[in-house]
Amino acid sequence: MVILLWILNGVLAIVFAKTGSFKLSRSRDDLRAAGMGWVDSFPRGSEKVIGFAEIFGAIGLVAPLVTGIARVLAPISALALMFLLLGAIGTHLRRKERATFPLVLAAFCLLSALLGFVVIRD
Secondary structure (H helix, E strand, O other): OOHHHHHHHHHHHHHHHHHHHHHHHOOOOHHOOOOHHHHHHOOOOHHHHHHHHHHHHHHHOOOHHHHOOOOOHHHHHHHHHHHHHHHHHHHHHHHHOOHHHHHHHHHHHHHHHHHHHHHHHH
């Protein structure tokens, strides 16, 4: 189970680090051109806050497991990212857009959290 948790958290961390850095490194116009029209529905700067949250969440998925310090933070990070994705799903549905990718990621985050709580308990 520990190996599955490492693989799952590693993949999730890569995805969130990439999407978070993309949001941080691009302008609103660039994000809009990349298909992220949702930026028009949010106040300026919120895309940067979301990007930071994704990067910190990615770090939180792996750093506690690597260091062995406060390992409970890994599943908590997964839950926090899941709630972030639930907001993304709601935004996409409200805008009548497909929400498949955030829905799949949210399911993987939930799996990571459940698996993480089981692993740290042992």
